[in-house]
Amino acid sequence: MATHLITGAGSGIGASVARRLLERGDDLLLLARDAGRAKELAALHPGARTLVGDLGNPDRLSWAFGQQTMPDRLDSLLHVAGVVELGPIGELTPKAWHFQLNTNLVAPAELTRLLLPQLRAARGHLLFVNSGAGLAAHAEWGAYAASKHGLKALADSLRHEERAHGVRVTSVYPGRTASPMQEKVHRQEGKEYDAARWIDPESVATTLLMALDLPRDAEVNDLTVRPGR
Template sequence: MPQTLVLTGAGSGIGRLLADRLAARGDHLVLVARDEDRAAEIASRHPGAATVVADLARPETLTAAIEAAHLPEGVDAVVHAAGVVQLGHVADLAVDAWTSQLAVNLVAPAELTRLLLPRLRAARGQVLFVNSGAGLTAHPEWAAYAASKHGLKALADALRGEEAAAGVRVTTVYPGRTATPMQAEVHAQEGRAYDPAAWIDPASVVTAILTALDLPRDAVISDLSVRPGPR
């Protein structure tokens, strides 16, 4: 049976491919886009999908955006796949490098989840956070991004316990380095040449996400790490 899923990050990388796979199997998509132009671009790729125009860098605007979207009473899943990254030493990172990453990577997922919880409870749905290996281990120059992703893990862990009685499942997927536009940006920030073939194919991460979403309701994949295989 087709499901209704709210998805952030559908314009690029893992989120884009996930939206393609979900649409191809007939699910109803509600795609969050940062502005009207991006919404039109995404809608042209997925005819029939609904869009919500909301800038995740400004989580305080999400309430009005969700209210204007007239979503169905039940939402089967919300998948948080959007993210931003800015590397740098703690000694050099400006305040806005911290606040922008915390806003998009942590505060916006928390707020969007809060706003959708009544609909998720009605459907006994699922919240899936696309986290990162940086959500488990922080390396030099990754402090701000890793802090936002460690926070996202904490959000998921707390939410899982809070919403279990309502039948809402909560999953975190931790991809290792994946061949996406964000990975190309990371390499540019690191000053290194980028070879997509050296990293995980985004299709493999999407398959892992779909496995978690499609698991029968008698079980939940709470945490799933996806790492590069042997070469």
């Protein structure tokens, strides 16, 4: 039975992939920002275990993990959580930059650093759910795109550094996906939200499982997923 740690399992892509992994009998650890959220995740995904650590405050992750029982080995670490705050560069405050860079880039880097020994022990898999914004930046997406461009660089560097340890690294770049985050983006853009226009989170979850389940003689480095409508 494989053991996976997932961030962002409360909704959207993270919730879909967590459910699929549980249904097939895998062991799951779900990262929650606080004890209250941990209870919500445990109720949403019966059978999964929870781990508390706030991605918005990456400086505290090491301390938080030191107070909890950590797994001896991890078959995969799935970085799915993310936040977004749109706005023109000329109006974005340092708070908006830190909000996105901490959660979308610094926290995944720190979480990976803390869990690399367990991933190396299992010759495991690092999987980063990036974004189309990690490949191309557009007006009012500057801070979010910067965090996702940085996430691509993090994954690319790790792929070279961890190959000798047998750790595979995959970046997935979904286009707009039907989720609470996408609904927020539409509100910020002043547009009407229609979930039917965008990728179903289940479709992205299918691509993540494909990358995880690929035999050891190959790995998916980068995978772009776009709406088919």
